[in-house]
Amino acid sequence: MIKFLDLQSENAKFKEELKTAACRVIDSGWYLQGEELATFEKQFSQYCEAKHTVGVGNGFDALTLVLKSWKTLGLLKDNDEVLVPANTFIASVLAINANQLVPVLVDPDPTTFNITPQGILSAITPKTRAIMPVHLYGQMAPMDEIVGIAQRHNLLVLEDSAQAHGATWKGKKAGSWGHAAAFSFYPGKNLGALGDAGAVTTNDPILAERIRTLGNYGSNEKYQHAIKGSNSRLDEIQAAMLCVKLQNLDNDIEARRKIAWNYINKINNPAVVTPVVTDPKAHVWHIFVVKCQHRNALHAHLTTHGIQALIHYPVAIKNQQAYCEYQNEGLPISDELQEEILSLPLYPTLSEVNQQQIIDSINKFSPTV
Numbered sequence: 001m002i003k004f005l006d007l008q009s010e011n012a013k014f015k016e017e018l019k020t021a022a023c024r025v026i027d028s029g030w031y032l033q034g035e036e037l038a039t040f041e042k043q044f045s046q047y048c049e050a051k052h053t054v055g056v057g058n059g060f061d062a063l064t065l066v067l068k069s070w071k072t073l074g075l076l077k078d079n080d081e082v083l084v085p086a087n088t089f090i091a092s093v094l095a096i097n098a099n100q101l102v103p104v105l106v107d108p109d110p111t112t113f114n115i116t117p118q119g120i121l122s123a124i125t126p127k128t129r130a131i132m133p134v135h136l137y138g139q140m141a142p143m144d145e146i147v148g149i150a151q152r153h154n155l156l157v158l159e160d161s162a163q164a165h166g167a168t169w170k171g172k173k174a175g176s177w178g179h180a181a182a183f184s185f186y187p188g189k190n191l192g193a194l195g196d197a198g199a200v201t202t203n204d205p206i207l208a209e210r211i212r213t214l215g216n217y218g219s220n221e222k223y224q225h226a227i228k229g230s231n232s233r234l235d236e237i238q239a240a241m242l243c244v245k246l247q248n249l250d251n252d253i254e255a256r257r258k259i260a261w262n263y264i265n266k267i268n269n270p271a272v273v274t275p276v277v278t279d280p281k282a283h284v285w286h287i288f289v290v291k292c293q294h295r296n297a298l299h300a301h302l303t304t305h306g307i308q309a310l311i312h313y314p315v316a317i318k319n320q321q322a323y324c325e326y327q328n329e330g331l332p333i334s335d336e337l338q339e340e341i342l343s344l345p346l347y348p349t350l351s352e353v354n355q356q357q358i359i360d361s362i363n364k365f366s367p368t369v
Contacts (some may be wrong), residue, residue, distance in 0.1 A: 021182040021240035048175035050201035052208035055234025061183020062198040063095035080129035111276040130156040135164035143177040163286040256285040256350035280339035294367040
């Protein structure tokens with residue numbers, strides 16, 4: 001079986017460095033809010049071309065803490081609307097609800113799968129206060145236009161960059177366009193920890209300090225709690241692991257791009273639509289998603305040939321039981337995508353032999369068989 005993702009081989013590349021980093025933390029006796037975290041935050045800020053990084057517990061917390069910080073700073077209030085793509089992972093929407101804000105689902109571009117300026121403009125109401133563009137699958141949304149809309153309408157912009165470490169739009173990195181950006185370092189991400197981890201990037205020092213305070217029980221001085229916070233901190237072990245892997249992230253991205261273009265150039269089955277790319281040098285290929293009107297048959301065909309493919313995501317948010325209030329929203333592109341998309345194996349250690357096996361299997365697929 002060709003795995004969808006092989007984390008063993010991915011992390012084996014850094015095995016000795018990871019072990020050295022872990023031992024360094026263990027020997028230090030300092031496991032939270034220490035030098036490893038400070039080092040990673042500095043390095044990740046430089047990588048993302050942002051002034052501040054705040055390490056948090058996971059990507060969901062990163063989204064949630066930004067929105068909560070804006071509320072405590074008086075920039076958002078209960079029942080304000082946040083525009084978000086309808087085809088994103090549910091965490092994006094859950095973070096909005098967790099802050100007593102209202103998600104407004106926007107149908108995406110049917111080719112790039114990202115939120116569009118036109119969709120944003122059609123969804124803005126007097127209650128709209130923020131936009132959450134999600135850089136889905138590793139390709140950024142058109143941030144110059146989105147930021148322009150936000151400026152004209154006095155809206156906040158929170159980039160959901162959980163799948164876009166290292167991605168760019170017009171030469172500018174994910175994490176540096178919006179008022180803030182949320183990153184996940186879930187193990188399967190392009191920059192993955194060895195457990196849960198996340199971070200927020202921003203150029204706003206007041207926001208950065210508020211996020212750090214909220215994630216530390218609402219405290220920036222021991223046993224003194226200025227606001228009601230929570231516990232969400234990137235620990236020293238995961239910070240050390242991320243420092244090791246960050247050094248090789250650009251090399252991994254180039255490997256991903258090579259595999260993606262191998263797929264795009266060699267998959268020639270007319271029943272299978274490969275991704276539309278706005279800029280070949282900007283996409284980081286967290287996930288390689290094809291479209292097929294006979295998706296379930298293609299999925300079964302690949303499984304039969306020993307290839308593990310996944311669906312991101314098989315049930316759109318509007319069709320989830322948790323969000324049944326949106327079931328009549330009429331989001332046709334999101335409905336179509338949930339029936340047609342399929343994600344192929346793509347990771348830096350995927351061999352050329354296995355790539356060719358995947359390509360050959362897809363090219364031999366016939367919907368009538």
